[in-house]
Amino acid sequence: MNIFRHRHGIIAGLPALIALLITVAGCSSADDSATVAVPSPDAKTAKLCRNLHKVLPRKVDGRSRNDPEPRSALTAGWGSPAIILRCGVERPPKMVDPEVAQGTDPDAVGGGVNGVDWLMEKQDDGTYRFTTAKRAAYVQVTLPKPVPEQDSATVLVDLAAAIKKAIPRGIASTT
Incomplete structure (x- = not known):
């Protein structure tokens, strides 16, 4: 087994993993900021x-x-x-x-x-x-x-x- 080739495969897959994590984080509810109707008083x-x-x-x-x-x-x-x-x-x-x-x-x-x-x-x-x-x-x-x-x-x-x-x-x- 060539250790350098194995590491290269992991590094090459890193951008895809980061993109996946960003996508999942963007869709998660970790930012649970609520949305509410703002009243309009006098x-x-x-x-x-x-x-x-x-x-x-x-x-x-x-x-x-x-x-x-x-x-x-x-x-x-x-x-x-x-x-x-x-x-x-x-x-x-x-x-x-x-x-x-x-x-x-x-x-x-x-x-x-x-x-x-x-x-x-x-x-x-x-x-x-x-x-x-x-x-x-x-x-x-x-x-x-x-x-x-x-x-x-x-x-x-x-x-x-x-x-x-x-x-x-x-x-x-x-x-």
Whole structure:
């Protein structure tokens, strides 16, 4: 066996192997950056959301910041699969105006965490969506399936200080 010829065969096949690895890496989901719809709130709400974006924590539930595409001051994300925050969303249909009526939908539960009130909705795909209530802008947080329902409180606790600092109590615009 000629050792030099054997090495030459390996070296000659190296570019093909590199090309294959690049192709596989390009098709893999190693870059799990999420894509989300960016809300389009009015100017007053957008300003509040930009203020929120500036004070959001670097980590939520131990997950590092991983903002979704397209990049926007109205969205943020942490981890992969990402916990997604959208600011300036419309009031959810299941959120009942407390002055008009009480909600009767069992899939829409209200509650407060560290001074921020939330509407919790379990989605059809098993994820949970939380939307702030009684704030001057609606902030929506969507948890991926791997975040158990009981661990959602940690996410909301981690976000509460920033929301209280940037989004004052009040009634959000519904336009």
